[in-house]
Amino acid sequence: MTATTAPEAALGILPRADGSAKYSHAGYTVTGSVNGPIEAQRRDEHAYEAHVDVIVRPAAGVGGTRERHLESILQSSLSQLILVKDFPRSLIQIVLQVENSPENDYVDTKLVQASLNFSIMPALLQTAVLALLSAAVPMRATATATAIAVAQQGDHKKTIIDPSPRDIETAHSVHVLAFTSHDELLLAESEGDFTVRDWDDVYETAKRICCRSARPKEGMAMVLDEDDVGGPDMRHFLQSTMESKVAADLHWK
Amino acid sequence: MASDHLFVLPGETIDPALVPTHKKHPLRLGPGLRHIPPSDIVPTVAGQLITNPLKNSMWVEFNSQRYIPTTGDLVLATVTRNAPEAYLCSLSAYTPAATLPHLAFEGATKKTRPQLAPGQLVYARVALAHRHMDPELECVSAATGRADGLGPIAAGNGCVFDVSLGFARRLLMARSREDGGVGVLEMLAGQDPEVVVGGAGGGGGLAFETAVGRNGKVWVGSESAKTVVLVGRALQETDRARLGLEGQRRLVKRLLREMR
Amino acid sequence: MPREAEPSLNEKQFVLQALQENLRLDGRELDQYRPLDLSFGDQYGVADVTLGRTRVLAKATAEVTVPYADRPLDGIFTIATELSPMTSPAFEVNRPTETEVLLSRLLEKTVRRSGALDTESLCLVAGQKCWSVRVDVHVLSHDGNLIDASCLAVVAALRHFRKPDTSMDAGVLTVYTPAEREPVPLSWLHSPFCVTWSFFGDEADIAVLDATWLEEQVRVGSCTISLNKHGEICQIAKLGGTPVDAVALLQCTSVALTKVKEFSDLLDTKLAEDLKRRDKGGFMAELRAENER
Numbered sequence: 001m002t003a004t005t006a007p008e009a010a011l012g013i014l015p016r017a018d019g020s021a022k023y024s025h026a027g028y029t030v031t032g033s034v035n036g037p038i039e040a041q042r043r044d045e046h047a048y049e050a051h052v053d054v055i056v057r058p059a060a061g062v063g064g065t066r067e068r069h070l071e072s073i074l075q076s077s078l079s080q081l082i083l084v085k086d087f088p089r090s091l092i093q094i095v096l097q098v099e100n101s102p103e104n105d106y107v108d109t110k111l112v113q114a115s116l117n118f119s120i121m122p123a124l125l126q127t128a129v130l131a132l133l134s135a136a137v138p139m140r141a142t143a144t145a146t147a148i149a150v151a152q153q154g155d156h157k158k159t160i161i162d163p164s165p166r167d168i169e170t171a172h173s174v175h176v177l178a179f180t181s182h183d184e185l186l187l188a189e190s191e192g193d194f195t196v197r198d199w200d201d202v203y204e205t206a207k208r209i210c211c212r213s214a215r216p217k218e219g220m221a222m223v224l225d226e227d228d229v230g231g232p233d234m235r236h237f238l239q240s241t242m243e244s245k246v247a248a249d250l251h252w253k
Numbered sequence: 254m255a256s257d258h259l260f261v262l263p264g265e266t267i268d269p270a271l272v273p274t275h276k277k278h279p280l281r282l283g284p285g286l287r288h289i290p291p292s293d294i295v296p297t298v299a300g301q302l303i304t305n306p307l308k309n310s311m312w313v314e315f316n317s318q319r320y321i322p323t324t325g326d327l328v329l330a331t332v333t334r335n336a337p338e339a340y341l342c343s344l345s346a347y348t349p350a351a352t353l354p355h356l357a358f359e360g361a362t363k364k365t366r367p368q369l370a371p372g373q374l375v376y377a378r379v380a381l382a383h384r385h386m387d388p389e390l391e392c393v394s395a396a397t398g399r400a401d402g403l404g405p406i407a408a409g410n411g412c413v414f415d416v417s418l419g420f421a422r423r424l425l426m427a428r429s430r431e432d433g434g435v436g437v438l439e440m441l442a443g444q445d446p447e448v449v450v451g452g453a454g455g456g457g458g459l460a461f462e463t464a465v466g467r468n469g470k471v472w473v474g475s476e477s478a479k480t481v482v483l484v485g486r487a488l489q490e491t492d493r494a495r496l497g498l499e500g501q502r503r504l505v506k507r508l509l510r511e512m513r
Numbered sequence: 514m515p516r517e518a519e520p521s522l523n524e525k526q527f528v529l530q531a532l533q534e535n536l537r538l539d540g541r542e543l544d545q546y547r548p549l550d551l552s553f554g555d556q557y558g559v560a561d562v563t564l565g566r567t568r569v570l571a572k573a574t575a576e577v578t579v580p581y582a583d584r585p586l587d588g589i590f591t592i593a594t595e596l597s598p599m600t601s602p603a604f605e606v607n608r609p610t611e612t613e614v615l616l617s618r619l620l621e622k623t624v625r626r627s628g629a630l631d632t633e634s635l636c637l638v639a640g641q642k643c644w645s646v647r648v649d650v651h652v653l654s655h656d657g658n659l660i661d662a663s664c665l666a667v668v669a670a671l672r673h674f675r676k677p678d679t680s681m682d683a684g685v686l687t688v689y690t691p692a693e694r695e696p697v698p699l700s701w702l703h704s705p706f707c708v709t710w711s712f713f714g715d716e717a718d719i720a721v722l723d724a725t726w727l728e729e730q731v732r733v734g735s736c737t738i739s740l741n742k743h744g745e746i747c748q749i750a751k752l753g754g755t756p757v758d759a760v761a762l763l764q765c766t767s768v769a770l771t772k773v774k775e776f777s778d779l780l781d782t783k784l785a786e787d788l789k790r791r792d793k794g795g796f797m798a799e800l801r802a803e804n805e806r
Contacts, residue, residue, distance in 0.1 A: 252434030372522030
């Protein structure tokens with residue numbers, strides 16, 4: 001049972017950080033803070049570009065290998081979005097604190113050694129992008145992400161958007177895809193057994209969710225029903241969140 | 254002068270029709286935009302795109318907290334230590350130090366230069382800011398040799414308050430009330446007819462002075478500590494609560510009542 | 514090499530000068546706390562405390578594990594406070610600073626050593642299985658007074674938390690999932706809170722409650738008093754700093770008691786509100802579970 005709740009975000013919630021965002025969607029809530037460009041430590045500084053440091057902290061327990069893995073994936077994606085060449089020898093520090101993950105009420109969870117769910121990655125990336133926009137760190141483009149599971153239904157496969165922990169347990173494979181605002185594929189991670197055909201379906205579905213035109217033109221109002229995608233319009237959400245933030249900031253104009 | 258409220262996100266394409274053209278002046282790009290040769294202008298932050306056809310310039314208006322040194326900005330720096338030939342100053346927390354040469358003061362020679370202690374505040378201008386170098390400051394205009402209000406601020410006088418960069422920019426505007434929507438300082442100084450202050454300063458307002466740094470720091474100095482606290486609170490509250498002029502009037506009245 | 518953000522001399526001198534005139538930069542009284550807000554998450558055991566611009570999030574979790582060999586009849590209770598760069602860029606992961614060590618030590622003495630949580634009730638099978646309760650403290654924003662905010666968050670999280678229900682049947686331990694049986698609260702004995710006083714001036718004669726980050730940089734000493742609403746003191750910690758007059762310290766302790774009673778009332782009110790909110794939702798959740806079976 002996937003509850004398609006709309007994503008929610010609040011920006012600038014941490015008063016001492018350069019930029020911050022709290023994002024919740026599909027049961028995940030992540031708070032992100034961005035500080036930078038600030039001075040990098042000697043061991044981290046690069047001569048011609050900024051160092052992007054991502055730190056992922058789970059809600060409970062100490063982070064382990066899984067968190068480091070998520071950090072390295074996010075770091076490589078975010079480094080492509082941020083204009084790192086503008087700030088040589090600097091550090092852009094992004095900390096993502098997981099506050100809430102959807103619980104599986106049918107299973108006793110092991111919490112101290114629990115590793116983060118793979119499908120938290122879209123929430124982490126989205127929070128990071130929102131926090132970077134809130135900090136006004138110069139970027140090449142914005143990005144949107146989504147998680148999709150492929151499960152067996154009868155004798156054919158079906159794609160589930162924003163799978164719940166129950167869905168993930170029973171699915172064949174889970175995929176996380178992210179696209180930039182220029183419709184380019186930024187991130188593609190998969191777990192499980194799947195065929196190339198499955199991946200193509202997943203790609204198409206993800207592209208529809210992440211790359212729907214942010215500004216609805218006239219006559220597009222009915223598209224949602226026809227599309228039968230059922231997922232949230234991530235780009236529109238990103239744009240409307242930032243638009244209200246900018247309008248509030250520039251209230252004096 | 255300003256165009257319609259066009260909201261932009263990083264990486265969006267800008268309609269070429271919006272880009273101003275001018276017969277004589279080349280197009281100048283302000284903060285928030287970058288030029289991708291040959292003819293693409295792309296925003297790098299989320300904000301409002303503003304164009305000025307008269308001066309043939311365009312920029313993105315946005316608010317942020319982290320100061321990035323830009324040549325020509327007036328900043329409020331804190332001296333961290335004394336190095337040979339220059340003072341090392343901090344413009345913001347956790348960023349590399351900026352250098353302020355010992356002789357970059359009005360009428361300074363090796364024998365008669367001002368002695369600054371670590372922790373002292375200096376009102377300076379950014380002389381050089383390049384991404385590959387640490388920023389450099391000066392307290393004297395290179396062209397005229399005059400200080401024009403720049404220089405050290407005596408220790409033990411007043412306090413510094415942190416504000417957002419957009420708010421500092423509004424305070425530094427020539428007509429901060431009309432163009433920037435910030436009237437608190439005028440109200441507290443007794444220059445707003447709708448707010449009665451009843452203080453010791455000229456015009457029946459409070460007596461204080463301020464120095465606004467583009468790096469998000471405002472120094473407020475006064476004989477009375479209460480005045481400093483009042484002005485500081487008014488500024489920070491206006492910034493954080495995003496108050497309009499009416500809200501600022503109510504805030505000033507409330508603060509004056511509380512701190513009588 | 515840790516980063517440092519040092520306030521200017523003007524700021525430091527002014528804070529002291531203002532305090533000597535009974536003024537604080539944010540207009541508070543010397544013994545006044547900043548606006549305190551406490552909220553709970555959707556999941557049990559998540560407490561979010563906002564004290565002015567300081568924000569602390571605490572999450573309590575439990576799992577079944579093997580008890581310590583030297584304490585076979587007790588469960589395990591740990592409080593983890595790892596400060597990240599989200600608190601401030603001055604902090605690094607895996608590199609404990611003095612702030613972090615002091616925070617962790619004070620929370621340990623206040624909540625663990627005082628026996629606020631009955632660890633014997635966490636025992637399931639003597640010597641073989643017990644509950645391990647763990648509270649993770651995440652400091653989201655640091656503007657001073659982490660200790661008081663963190664302690665409140667930890668106590669709130671533990672009182673809000675529900676652990677899975679268990680039953681013992683002929684030597685077989687069954688742990689029920691939340692869908693099978695409603696989780697049960699922890700066995701809580703008393704609620705300790707921390708009140709931190711900061712001292713200023715050459716004689717340390719100005720005592721201030723709930724210092725902001727800037728005030729903390731200027732203070733010459735601090736004293737954290739942990740007690741519950743009955744006036745039972747768990748610990749008093751004054752680690753170094755300028756010596757404070759003993760009578761003044763006693764006065765600080767009695768004011769601390771007043772504040773702790775306020776904290777206690779706030780926590781009780783918020784817990785009651787949360788319970789009422791969940792009763793409507795909780796009922797529906799039970800129904801849903803039954804339908805699916």
